[in-house]
Amino acid sequence: MKYESQKIALAYMGVALGLFLIQVVMGLVIGWIYVSPNFLSELLPFNIGRMLHTNALVVWLITGFFGAAYFLVPEEAEREIHSVKLAYLQLIIMVVGTLGAVITYTFNLFEGNILLGKEGREFLEQPLWVKAGIVVAALMFLYNVTMTVLKGRKTAITNILLLGLWGLALLFLFAFYNPSNLALDKQYWWYVVHLWVEGVWELIMASILAYLMLKLTGVDREVVEKWLYVIVAAALFSGILGTGHHYYWIGTPAYWQWIGSIFSSLEIIPFFAMMAFAFVMVWKGRRDHPNKAALLWSLGCATLAFFGAGVWGFLHTLHGVNYYTHGTQITAAHGHLAFFGAYVSLNLAIMSYAMPIMRGRDPYNQVLNMASFWLMAGGMTFMTFTLTFAGTVQTHMQRVLGDGFMDVQEQLWVFYVMRFGSGVAVVLGAALFIYALAMPRREVIAAGAPAE
Amino acid sequence: MTDTTPEDHPLEQLPGDLMMWVLIVSELLVFGAGLAAFLGVRITDPAGFASAQDHLHRAAAGINTLVLVTSGFFAALAVRASEHGRIARARLWLVAASLLGVVFLVIKAFEYLEKARQGIGIDTDTFFTFYYLMTGFHAAHVVAGIFILGLVGIRCTPRTVEVGAAFWHMVDLVWVLLFPAIYLLR
Numbered sequence: 019m020k021y022e023s024q025k026i027a028l029a030y031m032g033v034a035l036g037l038f039l040i041q042v043v044m045g046l047v048i049g050w051i052y053v054s055p056n057f058l059s060e061l062l063p064f065n066i067g068r069m070l071h072t073n074a075l076v077v078w079l080i081t082g083f084f085g086a087a088y089f090l091v092p093e094e095a096e097r098e099i100h101s102v103k104l105a106y107l108q109l110i111i112m113v114v115g116t117l118g119a120v121i122t123y124t125f126n127l128f129e130g131n132i133l134l135g136k137e138g139r140e141f142l143e144q145p146l147w148v149k150a151g152i153v154v155a156a157l158m159f160l161y162n163v164t165m166t167v168l169k170g171r172k173t174a175i176t177n178i179l180l181l182g183l184w185g186l187a188l189l190f191l192f193a194f195y196n197p198s199n200l201a202l203d204k205q206y207w208w209y210v211v212h213l214w215v216e217g218v219w220e221l222i223m224a225s226i227l228a229y230l231m232l233k234l235t236g237v238d239r240e241v242v243e244k245w246l247y248v249i250v251a252a253a254l255f256s257g258i259l260g261t262g263h264h265y266y267w268i269g270t271p272a273y274w275q276w277i278g279s280i281f282s283s284l285e286i287i288p289f290f291a292m293m294a295f296a297f298v299m300v301w302k303g304r305r306d307h308p309n310k311a312a313l314l315w316s317l318g319c320a321t322l323a324f325f326g327a328g329v330w331g332f333l334h335t336l337h338g339v340n341y342y343t344h345g346t347q348i349t350a351a352h353g354h355l356a357f358f359g360a361y362v363s364l365n366l367a368i369m370s371y372a373m374p375i376m377r378g379r380d381p382y383n384q385v386l387n388m389a390s391f392w393l394m395a396g397g398m399t400f401m402t403f404t405l406t407f408a409g410t411v412q413t414h415m416q417r418v419l420g421d422g423f424m425d426v427q428e429q430l431w432v433f434y435v436m437r438f439g440s441g442v443a444v445v446l447g448a449a450l451f452i453y454a455l456a457m458p459r460r461e462v463i464a465a466g467a468p469a470e
Numbered sequence: 471m472t473d474t475t476p477e478d479h480p481l482e483q484l485p486g487d488l489m490m491w492v493l494i495v496s497e498l499l500v501f502g503a504g505l506a507a508f509l510g511v512r513i514t515d516p517a518g519f520a521s522a523q524d525h526l527h528r529a530a531a532g533i534n535t536l537v538l539v540t541s542g543f544f545a546a547l548a549v550r551a552s553e554h555g556r557i558a559r560a561r562l563w564l565v566a567a568s569l570l571g572v573v574f575l576v577i578k579a580f581e582y583l584e585k586a587r588q589g590i591g592i593d594t595d596t597f598f599t600f601y602y603l604m605t606g607f608h609a610a611h612v613v614a615g616i617f618i619l620g621l622v623g624i625r626c627t628p629r630t631v632e633v634g635a636a637f638w639h640m641v642d643l644v645w646v647l648l649f650p651a652i653y654l655l656r
Contacts, residue, residue, distance in 0.1 A: 251489060273592055
């Protein structure tokens with residue numbers, strides 16, 4: 019670790035991993051509710067469990083992004099973070115807000131209260147005071163990191179990363195605008211939801227991936243930057259108007275069906291480019307970096323993002339197909355592999371890289387870390403296939419034959435059982451990952467046993 | 471691969487800038503997909519498409535084709551002038567190319583107004599949805615192209631003019647594909 023303030027990232031990544039565990043355990047709970055629908059129906063209704071599952075995901079991913087930025091910006095800008103205190107204060111605000119949201123959801127406190135009660139929109143359920151806290155924290159972060167970059171060396175990686183993070187914060191402002199017209203409500207809602215994960219988050223992903231490739235493979239910065247610019251251009255070109263693939267059936271004009279179909283079909287290109295980038299860099303790279311786990315997560319991230327976000331996204335993006343598959347388990351299959359591949363794996367990759375450095379050790383427990391990759395990636399891939407088959411059956415029964423929703427759900431039971439099984443693998447993998455990072459023992463490969 | 475230096479990498483031999491080519495290929499993909507979808511939907515209703523097409527102003531679009539192709543020629547002359555170090559002359563050709571771009575937009579606006587007067591809009595039928603989407607997107611690119619030509623006129627070097635002209639030729643090319651497919655094909 020070259021700069022003392024990089025250590026801020028340790029706290030951020032720790033909080034992120036804690037929330038990660040909560041997220042996947044909650045996933046297991048609601049996965050079981052699919053198998054046995056009355057499970058916890060009084061204590062923790064399904065919609066609340068799902069809210070915790072999705073909200074915790076988004077919060078820990080963003081916390082991880084912030085951590086990654088605090089780790090890599092000093093190294094890229096070649097100077098300490100502008101204000102270390104501000105960075106910790108920002109984390110405290112985020113933790114308080116997160117806890118507030120969790121408690122409000124779980125016990126349904128202050129129902130209907132405009133400031134304290136949970137709001138109704140999916141994924142943006144946070145009470146207003148939490149939303150305001152998020153904005154304050156984001157502003158503190160942007161100020162802190164932007165000041166650091168402005169005073170230091172400017173690289174393509176930090177420029178793209180900052181562009182992505184500024185976009186993330188500015189687009190969140192649409193969460194405060196909630197028109198009473200349902201079609202308009204959804205239209206602006208996607209400004210946050212779609213333009214995050216299929217827009218600015220891709221910039222964050224590409225820049226962090228580029229940083230990892232630079233460090234792990236030793237390829238020239240110039241080469242990495244060229245790839246980075248092409249990927250970012252392709253992401254924005256396809257992703258912005260690709261928003262149209264959410265406007266097929268919400269009451270927006272019909273021409274969105276063509277805009278959405280055409281542009282969102284191209285969204286696969288940046289993900290393909292990121293996969294190609296990662297593998298070409300490794301092939302070209304001369305460096306044999308000891309941190310094999312970080313490399314495995316990086317390559318896994320690029321590959322699973324291509325399949326989860328790219329291929330599984332294209333699967334149901336054309337409006338002629340989506341007419342039948344909309345809102346079925348096909349969507350759930352895509353959502354799980356896309357988030358896991360693109361953003362979960364990315365966070366776990368940068369953590370695998372940064373944690374040993376911040377704790378002043380050689381990369382340790384790599385075998386366990388790599389085992390956790392295969393456990394999580396295997397579980398998530400299996401889950402994606404079961405949900406895809408479930409979605410195919412559901413689409414045919416419900417949308418083609420016209421059977422009732424609950425009748426169809428009963429027929430899908432066997433898929434939900436298998437999905438629960440794969441969920442267990444993911445949770446075990448997550449626990450193993452945290453253990454591998456947090457409980458350092460000696461290196462797995464001993465440096466030669468001392469003679470007795 | 472191991473012997474190639476960055477200079478003789480095929481990407482380095484592209485005229486202009488790599489990013490412009492990324493943009494051009496992306497644009498061609500979008501317009502190509504739009505055209506393919508248009509022709510695909512046309513198969514399902516050839517008679518409806520033919521009668522809708524009769525509302526279009528073929529002569530205006532024909533004139534616009536001449537205007538835009540000539541404009542592309544002027545942009546090419548600007549590239550040649552800049553390569554010979556004649557910056558003032560290059561700027562003059564760029565202005566001429568841009569002015570023809572404006573003429574194209576005026577004629578296009580006349581077409582749109584005429585449609586509006588007949589009560590035809592983007593939601594009238596599938597033919598006109600495609601008509602407005604594709605020609606509208608294209609017109610937006612003409613606007614962007616005029617802006618880019620102005621920009622490379624201000625920072626006038628052989629390289630920038632080449633990059634700007636590449637974009638302008640793409641706008642030209644797309645129109646040459648749209649015109650027969652939308653206005654003429656029976």
